[in-house]
Amino acid sequence: MTSAPTGSPSRPAAPSDLGVGPLLRAWREQRRVSQLELALQAGSSARHISFVETGRSRPSEEMVLRLAEHLDVPVRERNALLLAAGYAPHYPETPLDDPSMAALREGMEQLIQGYEPYPALVMNATYEVMAANRGIAVLLDGVPESLLVPPLNAMRLTLHPEGLAPRIRNLRAWRGHLLEQMGRQVALRRSEPLRALYEEVAAYPLPPGTPDGEPGGEPGAEATAYFALPMRIEHEGRLLSFISSVSTFNTPMDVTVAELAIETFLPADPATGKYLHSLLS
The missing domain is CATH 1.10.260.40 (lambda repressor-like DNA-binding domains)
Structure with missing residues (x-):
């Protein structure tokens, strides 16, 4: 995240x-x-x-x-x-597993699968993972089974000290970015479940040995000028860098659809893209 x-x-x-x-x-x-x-x-x-x-x-x-x-x-x-104001609700809230949502579910699955080998997932308003592709599965290698019990939660998986957090090299910056993002959404949506999640993950301790700042690149590696804050994460001894992008539906007419978000992770350097292609292509 x-x-x-x-x-x-x-x-x-x-x-x-x-x-x-x-x-x-x-x-x-x-x-x-x-x-x-x-x-x-x-x-x-x-x-x-x-x-x-x-x-x-x-x-x-x-x-x-x-x-x-x-x-x-x-x-x-x-x-x-x-x-x-004394009026009936204008927007329905249809469960995602409702038969009327079949076309939406199929479209989202095709979208995130088409993004492979790069990671992509669909989340709801409280960051529960509704769908994910094989690229996400690669990032979750080594995460304890206790954190992979459905429903998966993207924020817990990322910030929990036994989740992805120990492998994120620029954890302080990435954690700060995620908490700032959640804080804005808490104020916007006035959601108590989202507030409870924020308070939970904000209280997670940093993994032992977390550096004060992002360390330098790998020995012999050239410095990379990023155009947005990357998530720099280790995977099987390799350092992968991703830039995330979040998409939502335009002019939604249903509460469920309005609160869905599709997050995709773009390789921030050629080495990351090449490595993912070698794993999943």
Whole structure:
């Protein structure tokens, strides 16, 4: 999956039992948008936005969805806004194993398999691994069976002191990157399961001997100028370097689909690509 942030992300305010107004105000303040700016974007007035936030005016269902769109509120939280306003949820949440999701599952499997020999996996909102290819299996060589019991969790596998962490050469930087990423998502999604995961993995001790900084390259190796932070990990005595990329679905209309992410790992140097091809091609 640069130093780690101190403490866990602050808990969001405005519980749903206070109504839709405080929830919308919390999202607007989190996005650092003024009432006037939001009104101009949503085709309304600052006066009306103020009345909605203070509970003096009940927004229409269309207005709730329009404001949520302009505030870039996650799909699950848009349903929460609608419920708080007295409307039915707009977006379904279909289990991934539902027959109606067959085409989606097949498409994701084809995508991650087509990425081989490079690692790729599909995760949900709490980093549970929904699908993975053979490249991921290569990285997990040597991980204890206790960490491989389903459902697999990408963050636990990466940061646990008995998982991949001891083999990640730039662990402090990579760990910091992952915790910062999770912290942003905790604030965005207001998810207690995600917050609990964050607090769990942030508390993992660093493996003994973890260096303060990333060590130099292998003896005799040329320095590599990376265009993004790599994950540098040992595998059977070799040092592999990967740049990760995360993709999500555009304009999802289902909560499950909205929370899926496909993470792929691109070789950051020719030696890594050549080695993976020799293993899996």
